[in-house]
Amino acid sequence: MSETVLLLKNVHGWYGQSHVLHGVDLDVSRGEVVSLIGRNGAGRTTILRAIMGLLERREGRIEVKGRDVSSAPPHRLARAGLGYCPEERGIFSTLSCEENLLLPPVTRAGSGMIVSLPEIHQMFPNLAERAHSPGTRLSGGEQQMLAIARILRTGADILLLDEISEGLAPVIVQTLARVIRELKSRGFTILMVEQNFRFAAPLADRFFIIEHGRVVDVVHQSDLGRRMGAIRRFLGV
């Protein structure tokens, strides 16, 4: 069994008064791709936000590479190796494409996980062409690529990707799937939230099924065929 790089123990989370996460237990190993699946409103996005310290109130324990980061301020998490791509993509309208790309500071220079700018431009050729366009003038697909690309050059080795295939044309979704495979082969650990099960199914090593703010089941890639019925029932499809 390889090293656990991200561990959640009995994590509770709140939006204002409403209690949305009810004791999430979750573990991700180094180099693994894990997908959180479940219905809308099950709490998957909230789990990522809880990990990034973006909830107003959170309880429970979160460890990154064995270190307790439960009470660390949000800007410390990037230094622990977390790279976050939010659901709404978070492209800044007052920044050009290139400024958006260069915005996240390099937090782990010696990690060996930095994807260089030329490599990023090779992976996402559009970003080089649109370097000087304002961030929010890019197409939805380009914005999504930008949101992923900008966390690859910081040295982060654990990527939290929230609904990256949402609302995008099939050809772009295929590009993203290729990118995820390449990132996995480079040794990145990926925790992704996906509504599009057909996108996540061939990519993830394990699937955590989330319902009512907790993990209700874990399915391994090898069991996927056998457990399809159960997954369909949880997803309500």
Place this chain on the structure above:
Amino acid sequence: MTEIFGVPAQVLYGQLLLGLVNGSFYALLSLGLSVIFGLLNIVNFAHGTMYMLGAFLAYALLNPLGLNYWWALALVPVLAACIGIVIERTVLKRIYGLDNIYGLLVTFALTMIIEGVVRVYFGVSGLRYPVPQALTGMLDLGFMRLPVYRVWVIVAALGLCLLTWAIIERTRLGATLRAGTENPRLVQAFGVNVPVLVTLVFGWGVGLAAFAGVLAAPLMQLTPQIGHSIIITVFGVVVIGGMGSILGSILTGLALGLIEGVAKVYYPEASSTVIFVVMILVLLVRPHGLFGKQ
């Protein structure tokens, strides 16, 4: 003698120059106010007080300490920025996330306190700060004569405005600042220490106000109230220009200074209200200001 709409040209030029000088102060102050509001979401009523404090610190450096104008220009913004940083770290950081009205109330209280302290030490009688030797005299342009000091004020203020604009629009630090204004939590999630950034921005904004205060010191009677009238006008400038536009603040500040100058010539009764008439008109047509975004 040449007349323009029944007013001697010399008089009009003189008022336009005064308008540009005032406009430069408006630009420097509204710039800081706008940047502080953008990142801290605080309507800093104490901004005018920092301008006043800048002028009095310059006076204090000269009078007991014997440090001249140029020392004041270099040291006072730094001193004021340090005071600003202490205020931000101890007072303002406790009210982030609360309604804007708390920021306004707290900074109004700070205004009262700082003014009170200045009044105790310097009185209310109106002090004079001399124009530095090197900047006395007149510049003869042929059609009019300009006091050198006023020209210097315009050049120095606009230079600092442009420097601030360049930092915000053209550097990595500036990009981080713009991003922090849009979505501070995400910027922090990327590993930027946003609280430190906020502190530095507040310090910079206060420094700009104090710099304006030093520039203004030789132009007026120094009383603890000089921050009051200017801050109200500067609020008007920021509303007209629109929050969050750096260039907008600078251009609006200058333009309104000129409009005030013209009003002083043709209809002096309106000179102190014309900015607010413009403000109402702009708000009717463009609620986000001339350069503001949604």
